[in-house]
Each structure stands twice: as C-alpha cells, then as structure tokens.
Amino acid sequence: MAPTGRPVYGLCVHGLDEVEELAPAGSRPGWPSVRIRQTTAAPPPSAPLDLDGGVRVLADGRTLTVDRRRGTATFYGPPLAPDLLAHPYLAPVATVFNRWAGRETFHSGAFVHAGRAWAVVGPRTAGKSSLLAALAARDVPVVADDILVVDHTEVHAGPRCVDLREPVPGPALPTRTVRAGDRLRVALPPIAERTPLGGWLFLGWGPTPAVTPVPPAELLARLAGCRSWRGLPTDPAALLGLAALPAWDLTRPRDWAAFGPTLRLVERTLTAARAVAASR
CATH class of the missing domain: 3.40.50 (Rossmann fold)
Structure with missing residues (x-):
C-alpha cells in the first residue's frame, strides 16, 4: 500500500494535522513516511545520528529523537505550536529522513x-x-x-x-x-x-x-x-x-x-x- 500522510519535503508526514502550511493528506507511492510526536517526558541521553536513529539536543534545549525503523520523530520539551512545527522544527526531521532515503539536503x-x-x-x-x-x-x-x-x-x-x-x-x-x-x-x-x-x-x-x-x-x-x-x-x-x-x-x-x-x-x-x- 502506498504511504499516506501530508506531503512535504518529499515525505508523507503524520501528526501535523493542525499545521496549515502543509498540503492535504494523500497517497504518495515511494515516499518515506514519518510520524511526528511531542512529549513532556524526560528525554533520553544524547546519541550520535547513524543509519538507524539518533538523539539530538536542539538549540532551544529541546531534544529530538529520530527512529528509522519505527518511522518516528519525537520532540521532548514544552509543546510546540503549529506555526513552529511548520518552520523551523520540521526541517531537521525532514533532513534526517530524506538523508536516510538516499536524497541530498x-x-x-x-x-x-x-x-x-x-x-x-x-x-x-x-x-x-x-x-x-x-x-x-x-x-x-x-x-x-x-x-x-x-x-x-x-x-x-x-x-x-x-x-x-x-x-x-x-x-x-x-x-x-x-x-x-x-x-x-x-x-x-x-x-x-x-x-x-x-x-x-x-x-x-x-x-x-x-x-x-x-x-x-x-x-x-x-x-x-x-x-x-x-x-x-x-x-x-x-x-x-x-x-x-x-x-x-x-x-x-x-x-x-x-x-x-x-x-x-x-x-x-x-x-x-x-x-x-x-x-x-
């Protein structure tokens, strides 16, 4: 089955229903899918990015974890408003998942x-x-x-x-x-x-x-x-x-x-x- 989600940066993105700057959801054959999540739980320790995932501390103190196998990106910290998720916080997620897909960013x-x-x-x-x-x-x-x-x-x-x-x-x-x-x-x-x-x-x-x-x-x-x-x-x-x-x-x-x-x-x-x- 072709991946579905809101298309942006060559990805099918889930979890951003309130972000108005993205196109409506649909099927995109061959596109990687990622589900974006937020939590106020304690973040895991930092870990270098590799071909499976990683943990990165962002400039504002939030932590971002990315998991290739699960197709998830999780922000740890205070909840992000939809306008912030559209830009700039979607960018690091899109960058990692596209690099994993063999694309250049x-x-x-x-x-x-x-x-x-x-x-x-x-x-x-x-x-x-x-x-x-x-x-x-x-x-x-x-x-x-x-x-x-x-x-x-x-x-x-x-x-x-x-x-x-x-x-x-x-x-x-x-x-x-x-x-x-x-x-x-x-x-x-x-x-x-x-x-x-x-x-x-x-x-x-x-x-x-x-x-x-x-x-x-x-x-x-x-x-x-x-x-x-x-x-x-x-x-x-x-x-x-x-x-x-x-x-x-x-x-x-x-x-x-x-x-x-x-x-x-x-x-x-x-x-x-x-x-x-x-x-x-």
Whole structure:
C-alpha cells in the first residue's frame, strides 16, 4: 500500500494535522513516511545520528529523537505550536529522513523560473528569505525557504511559507506574526510537489548587483561542504551530477533599493542560461 500522510519535503508526514502550511493528506507511492510526536517526558541521553536513529539536543534545549525503523520523530520539551512545527522544527526531521532515503539536503531555498527550480544558497545572514519573499510578491513560485531536498534531478516542495525578520519592499505581501512574535510569515500558494532542478545561486553582499559563474570543480566542493548531516553516507555520483548544473555567485548591496536591479539581473541570467541549454 502506498504511504499516506501530508506531503512535504518529499515525505508523507503524520501528526501535523493542525499545521496549515502543509498540503492535504494523500497517497504518495515511494515516499518515506514519518510520524511526528511531542512529549513532556524526560528525554533520553544524547546519541550520535547513524543509519538507524539518533538523539539530538536542539538549540532551544529541546531534544529530538529520530527512529528509522519505527518511522518516528519525537520532540521532548514544552509543546510546540503549529506555526513552529511548520518552520523551523520540521526541517531537521525532514533532513534526517530524506538523508536516510538516499536524497541530498541542503540549507537552501529555491524558486521556479521557466519550469525549473533554482536553489538559493547562503548562510543565515545572506538574505535568502528576503529574496524569496520579494520573488513571491512578484508571483514567482517559491519551492522552499529553509531546506532543499534533492531527489536525483528533482527538488521537493517545502511548507507553504517564508519567514521574515522584517517586511520586504515592493508589492504588498500579506503577513502574520509567528514564532512568538519573532517573524513575519508570508503564506505561499500551492506548488508542484516536485520540480526539476536547474542550478544554483550563492548569495553574498557587494557594492552592486553582480553575478559570477562558479566553476564545476569549485561547485562540487561547495555542495559537498553544505550538505546536511555529512556524517551519513552519500552517493558521489549524485553530487557530481548536481555540480554539473550551472551556478553563480550573486552579490548585491544591503540596500532595499537594490532589490529591483537584483531581481532583473537574476531574470536576465537565468533566461540566458536556459537559451544556452536549449541550443545544445
């Protein structure tokens, strides 16, 4: 029987019925299933993650246990509100279970251009969410905000939201306050569950909007370094395939006024890349 559950990050997730940012439950043949639970019981001692499970102490003091055989992820500590379960607490669960399924996961967002997903990679201060929200405000489909699950040549959609520390300029985006008042959440419309991956954008700051191609050898090293749960085994051929995709460093000023020129530069770059690919 095909696994059922609420589809997100390439998983069939159970136990999150109150989380509005997930798609309705349904059958997804071949997708791993996980049941998410919460308890205020005393947590087990920390244990390294391996191919069967593990116990991890989170940054806020909660403990997360993951069990591959049982298909469970359990949070120990004060109960988490539905908005927190959607983001950020679903991310570590999805990361582990996808790595167990042989998929790659990266701390990255992604958006769709010309039918392909383009990954947006960078540290937490690089402005990934702001860029994705600005794209969403212009009706550009957003695949994910927090982690990117790569399954062969496709990426899986994340929760239908982007979380911001402050509003982005441009077209008005309806938001609601979440995460105990710490973030503004932008709701995203439904999107295809899987989208072919087109390439990579690595965010940085600079005096003017600019793109610089990343050579494949350097891209391979970067992707290997930003994989999630690097202690788990991976398929070297999969990383080689991902490193064959086009990639650029995208720099722009820390200035809201630069958003328009930055988005136009991204549009021109990706349109040109698609034209080159189509001519081969």
